[in-house]
Amino acid sequence: MTLAALAAQLVNGLASASALFLLAAGLTLIFGVTRIVNFAHGSLYMVGAYGAWALVDRFGPASFWAAVAAATLLGAVLGALAERGVLRRLYDAPEMLQLTATFAFVLITRDALLWLFGAEDRLGPRVPGLAGTLTLGPLTLPQYDAVLVVAGPLVLVALTLLVRRTRFGLYVRAAAENRVVAGALGIDEARLFTLVFALGAGLAALAGALQLPREPANLAMDLPAVADAFVVTVVGGLGSIPGAFVAALLIAEVKALCIGLGTQTIGGVPIAFPQLTLVAEFAVMAVVLTLRPQGLFGRVATALPTTTLPEQRALVARGGRATLLAAAAIALVGIAGPLLADEYVRVLATDILVATLFAASLQWLLGTGGLTSFGHAAYFGVGAYAAALAARHGWPFAAALAWGPLAALVWAALCGWFAVRSHGVYLAMLTLAFAQITWAAAFQWDAVTGGSNGLFGLWPPAWLADRTRYFLFTAVVVGGAWSGLRAITRGRFGYAVRATRDSPLRAAASGIPVRHTQWRAFVIAGGFAGLAGALYTFAKGSIGPDALAIPRSVDAIVMVLLGGLASWFGPLAGAGVFTWLQDTLARTFDYWRAALGALILAIVLLFPGGIGGAWQWLRARSR
């Protein structure tokens, strides 16, 4: 790579950095003030792109800038509506609940856009007057990119002025600093939050609209966008706008360099740097958060965020006779029901059981441990792959099945060691980063993991190959493991873990090593997730990278919240309803994602305690 080429790549990186910053600025602004992690940020970005496309398509390329403005406005209005309609009710809820609510918006937005615009990619025209290139010495830069290079810093300056120099900014800063104080100062918090949400959402839509000349509007742009925005926001330090700018610059330049470097031989080993772009941002995030858990410009949280629901503060179920009877009844119905029904019910029930164990392991982490993992699929996947690889190497079935959780345990021990050094959203993002890195390894390590295809031919031995037998086997293993996890939860160690969640300060003052305890909790969660993964492998006969991709982590979170963070039968209820609904909805209803989103919203708003919470409420009422 020559010096001129290097310089050219750095300039290219600037355009990407600007785009990234525009995308992330709104997210960090919203978080800084409202503390809501807005998962739907990528959806607003997508709305911006489609909105601009629709207008440009209708009124011609000359209307581009007007279309950008209109799309921005549209995003702002949608953001304000979402804040007023839903999020307002969730300001005091734990962050996981807020995240889940915004995730419901992701599902709904995607189906709405599919319904409105169809599935085809929508490429916008080039911008009139900016369709050509700019030549700077050896470098040819598209004029539009040059505009972007300027637009990022302009927005940075504008936002900084807004925050530093205006009354609105003063309020924003006050609210970001301390909500109670802001309220005491007579700031109308409700209005401020709506405005901030509108501004942040508008910025997301602006970023999407500005992207239109570079990228066709398409239905797959939301999740990658929000993942990027998260990474930039977290690396920069949540709530810090200059931080987001620096982080965007850092990540975009690292990526540009990776692409520019191409395949280089270092010490005799060829390294394909462009391959690293798949995880460059996550690798950057992992490094930054490990060294600076609060991000580059983030402030150390003085008070630990409380992440407990009222339901979580409820006492541990004493496990009296009634509970035992209920558990026995569930087991009986859960096994006898599928046996009496048609064969497919047993296939579905096997899936539900695997999901139950996975959800139970996450419930242990989220509910009992208060550790918000956003990348739990990593351990599910590692367990699944480890079992698959063992089976491929001719290990007996039982050994392969046991190796899955063991490997997941080891991996969780490694990732968890770093993760428990962070808290709250940072911990969630760090676990996400580890999961993405794990995913990328599975996706690209062709020789071992089969790459994007995965591994095949992994069926249980002949005596278990029958669907009914494998269902029964799964029921026994999941039943046993889940009981084991329950025993841990209710035992000494479970109490120690709850103690670290209830009050880390008090736990430490009582001789409990908080981090170490949390780390062990993380490892245990990883092990049980790994067992679920191993069972999954043999149920499906194959395993691929999707086993540890983001959607699987999200599904598990939704299942846990659906079932109830604190309810002992929550994992089964959540996994059962979620899997069954998805199976049925997908067969009978085109826009089942949107329906699922609506259902999640309803649960979050009406029953923050999930199905378990609703059950408690019903029982309390009937008394």
Add this chain to the structure above:
Amino acid sequence: MSRRLCTAAAALVLALSASPAALAQQPIKLGELNSYKQFAAFLDPYKNGMQLALEEINAAGGVLGRPLAIVSRDDNGTPGDAVRVAEELLTRENVALLMGTFPSNVGLAVADLAKQRKVLFIAAEPLTDKIVWENGNAYTFRLRASTYMQTAMLVPEAAKLNKKRWAIVYPNYEYGTAATTAFKQQMTARAPAGIEFIEFPVPLGKIDPGPTVQAMLDAKPDAIFSSLFGADLARFVREGELRGLFKDRPVFNLLGGEPEYLDPLKDEAPVGWWVTGYPWYSLDTPAHQRFLKAYEARFHDYPRLGAVVGYSTVKTAAAALRKAGSTDTAKLVAAMQDLDVDTPFGIVRYRALDHQSTMGAFVGRTAVKDGKGVMVDWHYADGKDYLPPDAIVRKLRPAP
């Protein structure tokens, strides 16, 4: 433009029950699964194609005296869900066979399930070579020309140019890496010594076009081979045009001529690229004209390649049932060996050797006509001419 996936499935069943002959007999159910939401641009026309074939077959009295019915499911684009819906089709719907799937990983997972559950699987769209070779099995057959074959169709033109330094840009997953490997292998075998390849893998769906094009410019290649498609292709084309990457450089793009990927580019479609694809607007063989007219009459839209694939998949199932004279899996699998099927591209044969059909693709160059990208100077590359010698294929497949 709205996708009424399941309503459509219901409509299929209704359509057949409306015909009087159908009422007499229980339909033969074909189990179909695909990633309708993930790859809707391809699969909407695919669904139409299936429906057209189904209606034609049932109007002609069905198969074995019974009407056909398609039970369609969304596999969510993931192997795990695909296996589940396939199990549902097998256990609850008692389908005679499985067909469909789009991405390679899903196709391979369902192929493996077919082997485990001993049921015929007609893989419609997955391009991976592995599904008939390394991971091939007795129950799985594949319709579309594979990555290897389509690459092989472009190689003769590429080799003729006698270029030394090739830049290869590809989406970094099975399809892209397989295309890259096949291209390098076949070019090295044909081209002069000293041929060089510089690779530019990009994350699927997330190409960073500025830096990628810049890096390709810096590499100063003589020619370019790309296997990009979809949004990645659109971004690459626009950025490359702007920065003059394609000036005086021949470009080859696998699948680039498929309407699914060419049409969104509109008047910005590249000019003079060598591509594989489907020139429905100028393909005037009788078989295709018949299909084209029927399709346009039925759906008031022009067909995409997906429509041909869906249509031909159902035709394959019908032909297999007819030849087997039964819905018994062993007989169906036997019938699939060297089965000839009438498709819009002519007669294709499912080779007994490796279960790959000989369906070909069209090779030509891109041009812009009336503000739309089209293929010109094309010819049909018959699949059978672009497969490795039998002895090699035998070695690639696992022992049965």
Add this chain to the structure above:
Amino acid sequence: MVAGTLAMSGPLLAVRGVTRAFGGVEALAGVSFDVAAGERVALIGPNGAGKTTCFNVLGGQLAPDRGDVQLAGQSLLGLAADAIARRRVGRTFQVAATFASMTVRENVEVALRGVGRDAGLARATLERAAAADLADRHAGTLAYGDAKRVEFALALAVDPVLLLMDEPTAGMLPRDRRALMDAVRMATAAGIAVLFTEHDMDVVFGYADRIIVLDRGRVLADAAPDAVRADPRVQAVYLGEDAA
């Protein structure tokens, strides 16, 4: 031998030149004092004087920038809060911290196990803290004063040689204050040293053997209650202000 004997006979707690700053503010600026075994010492000073910071340094919640803290001759520097708890230093917090999702008995059981003691001692511990009446209550739903009593029990659960109590009676009714402090006196009669802060001067002068006055991070006075009461400087910065 001599050194060993000295250490044994030295103070239980020795604080030496402890400094801790937050940004520009020196919350503690070279604080030194001793606490002997079994002694009850009050740490007083106006708001923001650095009392809580001092407790946090002693309890391992904060690391000092400079200085040393020794317990029975051994430095506590670099030890995490849980390790300090296992060296039998119990503490309460200015804002009562309990395990909200457990009953009071479970709270104490967790604390007992935290330092490797038998959970069966929960009943006895609660009785010592005069909080046995709360045993089956849900800690998350306790009135604030009751939570303070529970915290005292939790501090006792580490079987302390030294108790650190940051405003143990803040937010309590005067009657309950006396009851709690009586319990403290009873529980610590067996030779447990207590370092506590308090705003209620009746409590301070009623229970302390010695008083240390802190002002803007510095020790202003360190003497017997009567001497402190008479000290004009103390009156100026603290008592005067309090009286005003």
